[in-house]
Amino acid sequence: MPIRINLLAEAQIAEDLRRRDPVKRAIFFGALLVALALVWSSSLQLAVMISKSELGRVQATIDARTDACQKAMASQRKVNDARAKLELLQHLSGSRFLQGNFMNALQQLKLNEVQLMRVRMDQSFSKLAATPNKTNDTHVVLGQPAMVAEKIHVTLDARDTSAHPGDQINQFKETIASQTYFKSNLNQTNDVQLAGLPTVQAGPDGKPSVQFTVEWNLPQQNR
Secondary structure, eight states: OOOOOOTTHHHHHHHHHHHTOHHHHHHHHHHHHHHHHHHHHHHHHHHHHHHHHHHHHHHHHHHHHHHHHHHHHHHHHHHHHHHHHHHHHHHHHHHSOOHHHHHHHHHTOOOTTEEEEEEEEEEEEEEEOOBOOEEOSSOEEOOBOOEEEEEEEEEEEEEEOSSSTTTHHHHHHHHHHHSHHHHTTOBTTBOOEEOSOOEEEEOTTSOEEEEEEEEEEOOOEEO
């Protein structure tokens, strides 16, 4: 039987060992990992770019809606201010002092021997500063907005032409105090007062009369 000798056996073994070298395999796997890392990094960059684009779109939408919201809030504030002013005007219109009612009440004063000579009304307004809310140990005390205080002083000049001039002065004061309209505007600290001393005068027919003046303050109104 012939004997075969492989003269390249050592070279083949060396080549096989070279191919199976762990360093080369490590380099191969390392290169593969680097390639995979590059692919993954590229995918991340692409995802970041897509996210930035989406973020920009969402931010633009938010900015547009924020601007619209601010305009809507500004419009709402204007509407609220207009409503508040309208309510104040309606309150002022409903609670303002009416000269006609006052004059009508004067007409209802029935004293035949007392002649009303002159009516004077001094009406003044003063500004009241706003007061802020205050907090104490238990609750919050609400403040008040700025208001205007209305003060009205009434003066009536009259003449007593009765048989005994001067006797009707107190009766005239009581008549005013008992009249429905004036009664609602008078109290213990705000009654009809005699202003100055009555004066005796002679009429055209020579008959004496007493001229006197009464006055009082209407309740202060804060508007």
